[in-house]
Amino acid sequence: MAVELSQKTLTALQELGLTDYEVKAYVSLLKYGAQTAAEVSRQSTVPYSKVYDVLGRLEAKGWVESDLSRPSMYYPKPPNVALDALRLQRETSYENYEKLISEELLPIYEKRDIKERPEVWIVKGDVNIFGKLMETMDTCRQELMIALPGELRTFSSRSAAIIGSLLERGISVSVLLSDEETAREIRSSLPKAEIRVKDGMFGGGLICDAKQVVLLLGRSGEGTPQMAIWADHPGLAMFGKSYFESLWSTSKVLI
Secondary structure, X not given: OOOOOOHHHHHHHHHOOOOHHHHHHHHHHHHHOOEEHHXXXXXXXXXXXXXXXXXXXXXXXXXXXXXXXXXOEEEEOOHHHHHHHHHHHHHHHHHHHHHHHHHHHHHHHHHOOHHHOOOEEEEEOHHHHHHHHXXXXXXXXXXXXXXXXXXXXXXXXXXXXXXXXXXHXXXXXXXXXXXXXHHHHHHHHOOOOEEEEOOXXXXXXXXXXXXXXXXXXXXXXXXXXXXXXXXXXXXXXXHXXXXXXXXXXXXXXXX
């Protein structure tokens, strides 16, 4: 009898690159243990005409392995082992793609007159906002100021690596958080950064070299995407810096 998965788990496996048949075959192996292709077909309801292709793809993706017996037996790898292998494959692929794309496309981008873009952008959605934050931080050359309310602790942890690289380049980094637990976690990984806590922050953002600012606006209503404003308008950037400094002056120094 086939195993019923929750829709969330099924969707997660599909987004990781598994087809419906591959999910059925893998789950069947997890439940019943090592099986021949014919047994997998019978237990999982994957058509026999397709089961060898399905198992072959699962083996190539690192979810199962087989022996040299006749007929071959197929064995499931533990989910955590398969996921670790998938993560490594994707990281390796990403590094290769990043190198190729950066080497060929970045020079094209840098040769253009980038000032043709607007001074103020509206950015929507978590992925786009996080990307804009990363892009802005990467351009800092002297000073970075970051203010983050508690609901943005995911960004706080994910941004630690790039903040660390800025500190290594001698750039001044000041981080203001409303969540003391997160602040202590960040301080432990970024001992060179100035980190303080300020209760009651209702918004967040960052200011880069007093030239660029990203203001995090949150959601306009339930079910709507996160929104932010990015600007390299001097007036907005200086306003953002002044507001940050006023918060900083009344913040709590971590002991």
